[in-house]
Every structure is written in structure tokens, then in C-alpha cells.
Amino acid sequence: MSDCIFCKMASGEIKPDVVYEADTVLAFRDINPQAPTHVLVIPKRHIPTLNDVEPNDRELIGDLYLVAQEVARREGIAESGYRTVFNCRGDGGQEVYHLHLHVLGGRRMQWPPG
Secondary structure, three states: OOOOHHHHHHHOOOOOOEEEEOOOEEEEEOOOOOOOEEEEEEEOOOOOOHHHOOHHHHHHHHHHHHHHHHHHHHHOOOOOOEEEEEOOOHHHOOOOOOOOEEEEEOOOOOOOOO
């Protein structure tokens, strides 16, 4: 998608603060962090929302979570704990319509979250 900011990041057109990169996945620091550690993990292929994930995306979704696990380890929050969140559409809090997994940590998370 030519106007998607996350697609521009995935293609290298815009340079985010990259934490991890692989062939199909990119992880970078959120520009509006909600916790001391706030990293977004995205597929490099454009998928607008969680509602648009298809059965053949199973491996890619698994990769997003494995990268989240690696990010938590690298950021030093794996042992103390962290939260992973997909927001879906407006009422779910999604602001950028490119699937992204939030990795939040570095402080105690509250419940309920919103």
C-alpha cells in the first residue's frame, strides 16, 4: 500500500528505530510509547487488520509472536513479564491499518487494560 506508513517502514523508505528484522517481519520502537519498552512487531506484507488474517497466514502470525518473544529477551523484560496486544479497528484502538503486535513492558501492567 503506497500510503501506509508501516509499509514504508518495511520497505526502508522510512527508517524507524529498528529492534529486530527478518525476511517477513520488522520490529521497531513505538514513537508514542505507553510503557518503558514499547515495540511494534509488523509483517512486512500489508495486512490491514486482524480481521484480514487468513488461514495461510498462520506461520506469519506465529513469527510475529516469536519475534515478540525475542524482543522481550533482548530488551530485558522476558523474565519480569510483558504484554502483547493486537488492536483491531477503531473501537479496539487500532490507529494504523497495518497489522501490528504491541510488545509492552518495563513496568507492571494494570488490569483491566482499557
